[in-house]
Amino acid sequence: MFLSGRFAVKWITLLIACLISVGSCYDVDVQQFKDSGFQIGPKFVGVTIDSGIFGHFSELQLQNPKVLTLAKGLTPNRVRVGGTDCDFVIFNDTVTSGLNKQGDHTNTSMTVADWDELNNFVRSVGWDLIFDFNEFLRKGDNWDPTNAIEILKYSQQKGYKLWGYELGNELDVFPENNLSVPQIAADFISFRQLLESMAGISPFTLLGPDAGSVGNRSYVYMTAFFKAGGANAIDVSTWHHYYMNSLKATVEKFHDVKTLESLRPELNKVMEICREYAPGKEVWLGETSSSYGGGAHDISDRYVASFLWLDKLGLASSLGIQGILRQTFYGGNYALMGSTFDPNPVS
Numbered sequence: 069m070f071l072s073g074r075f076a077v078k079w080i081t082l083l084i085a086c087l088i089s090v091g092s093c094y095d096v097d098v099q100q101f102k103d104s105g106f107q108i109g110p111k112f113v114g115v116t117i118d119s120g121i122f123g124h125f126s127e128l129q130l131q132n133p134k135v136l137t138l139a140k141g142l143t144p145n146r147v148r149v150g151g152t153d154c155d156f157v158i159f160n161d162t163v164t165s166g167l168n169k170q171g172d173h174t175n176t177s178m179t180v181a182d183w184d185e186l187n188n189f190v191r192s193v194g195w196d197l198i199f200d201f202n203e204f205l206r207k208g209d210n211w212d213p214t215n216a217i218e219i220l221k222y223s224q225q226k227g228y229k230l231w232g233y234e235l236g237n238e239l240d241v242f243p244e245n246n247l248s249v250p251q252i253a254a255d256f257i258s259f260r261q262l263l264e265s266m267a268g269i270s271p272f273t274l275l276g277p278d279a280g281s282v283g284n285r286s287y288v289y290m291t292a293f294f295k296a297g298g299a300n301a302i303d304v305s306t307w308h309h310y311y312m313n314s315l316k317a318t319v320e321k322f323h324d325v326k327t328l329e330s331l332r333p334e335l336n337k338v339m340e341i342c343r344e345y346a347p348g349k350e351v352w353l354g355e356t357s358s359s360y361g362g363g364a365h366d367i368s369d370r371y372v373a374s375f376l377w378l379d380k381l382g383l384a385s386s387l388g389i390q391g392i393l394r395q396t397f398y399g400g401n402y403a404l405m406g407s408t409f410d411p412n413p414v415s
C-alpha cells in the first residue's frame with residue numbers, strides 16, 4: 069500500500085479503524101516508500117454529486133449547517149456535478165421546479181434556484197465547481213450549445229465562476245448514445261472554442277472524455293477520442309473506475325488484495341494511452357468509487373470500503389494520476405454522508 073503526502077495521517081487512522089472493524093488479524097508492513105517521482109497537489113482528492121440530483125435538488129440541503137460544516141472540512145476541494153444524467157439536464161429559467169422527471173434517463177430541468185444554490189454553496193465553502201454539460205442536445209450532426217450558453221451567460225451575470233467544464237458522460241457505455249467518436253471530439257473542440265470566445269471564462273479547465281466502460285472498450289474509446297482531436301480540446305484526461313458491480317459486491321471482495329490490485333494494470337494502461345495520445349495533460353480518475361450502480365448497501369458505506377479507497381488514493385498517486393473525484397459527496401451507498409447528513413462510515 070502506498071500513502072502519499074498529507075493524506076497519510078488522516079488515512080492511516082481510518083485504516084486502523086477498518087482493520088478493527090473487519091475483525092481479522094493482519095500484518096501491516098509499512099515499507100519505507102520509494103519516491104515515485106510524482107507530486108500531487110492539495111486538491112488531489114475531490115468529490116462528485118450525480119446530475120441525477122436535479123429534479124429533486126432540494127433533497128440535498130446545501131444550506132443545512134451540518135452539510136456546510138462537513139463540506140468546509142473537505143476544503144480545499146473540488147466538486148464535479150456530472151454523471152449519466154448530465155445528458156438529460158436542461159437549464160430552464162422559466163420553471164421553478166425540476167420535478168418533471170419520469171424515471172431514469174428522461175429529461176429534467178435544472179432550475180435557476182438549483183443553479184443559484186449550487187453556486188452559492190461552492191462559494192461559501194470555498195470549493196471549485198466542475199460542471200458536466202449536456203452532450204445530447206443536438207442540432208443536426210453537431211452539439212447544440214444554446215442551453216450551455218444560457219447557463220454561461222446567466223453565470224456571468226451573477227458572477228458565478230466555474231473552475232472546470234465537461235461535456236457528456238461515459239459515452240462509451242451509454243447504450244442510447246448514437247454519436248461517433250470523431251463527432252464527440254468535434255463537439256469538445258467547439259465547446260472549447262465557445263468557452264474561449266466568451267468574456268470572463270478564461271482561464272478554465274476542460275476535462276474529458278469521462279470514459280467509463282470496463283476494460284478494453286474504454287481504452288479503445290479514449291484512444292480514438294484523442295486521435296480525432298479530443299486531445300487538443302481537453303486540459304485534463306478523465307477515466308472512471310469502479311472495482312465491481314454493486315449487485316455482486318461482498319465484504320470479502322472489499323478487502324481482498326486481488327480486488328485492490330486489479331486497479332494497477334488498468335491504471336498502467338490508461339496512463340500509457342494518455343502519455344502517448346494526450347501527452348502533457350493531467351490524468352484524473354474523473355469519477356470513482358468502490359462499486360458501480362449506486363454502491364453496495366451496508367458495504368460501500370462501511371469501514372470495510374476504506375481499504376479500496378485508501379489503496380486507490382495511494383496507488384493512483386504513485387502511478388501519476390493527478391486528481392481523484394470520489395463518487396459521491398451525497399447520494400447512493402458510496403456517499404460520504406447518508407440521507408440525514410451524518411458522515412459515513414457509520415459502522
Ligand SMILES: *[C@@H]1O[C@H](CO)[C@@H](O)[C@H](O)[C@H]1NC(C)=O
Pocket residue numbers: 158159160161162163
Ligand atoms: C422550460 O419549461 C417550459 C415549461 O415546461 C417549456 O415550455 C420550455 O420549453 C422550457 N425551456 C427549455 C429551454 O427547455
Ligand SMILES: *[C@@H]1O[C@H](CO)[C@@H](O)[C@H](O)[C@H]1NC(C)=O
Pocket residue numbers: 173174175204205206
Ligand atoms: C430531451 O430534450 C431534447 C431537447 O429538447 C430532445 O432533443 C431530446 O429528444 C429529449 N430527450 C428525451 C429522452 O426526452
Ligand SMILES: *[C@@H]1O[C@H](CO)[C@@H](O)[C@H](O)[C@H]1NC(C)=O
Pocket residue numbers: 204244245246
Ligand atoms: C439513438 O437512436 C435511437 C434509434 O434510432 C433513438 O431512439 C434514440 O433516441 C437515439 N439517441 C440519442 C441520444 O440521440
Ligand SMILES: *[C@@H]1O[C@H](CO)[C@@H](O)[C@H](O)[C@H]1NC(C)=O
Pocket residue numbers: 284287288
Ligand atoms: C484487450 O483485451 C485483451 C484480453 O484481455 C488483450 O489481450 C488486448 O491486448 C486488449 N487490447 C487493448 C487495445 O487494450
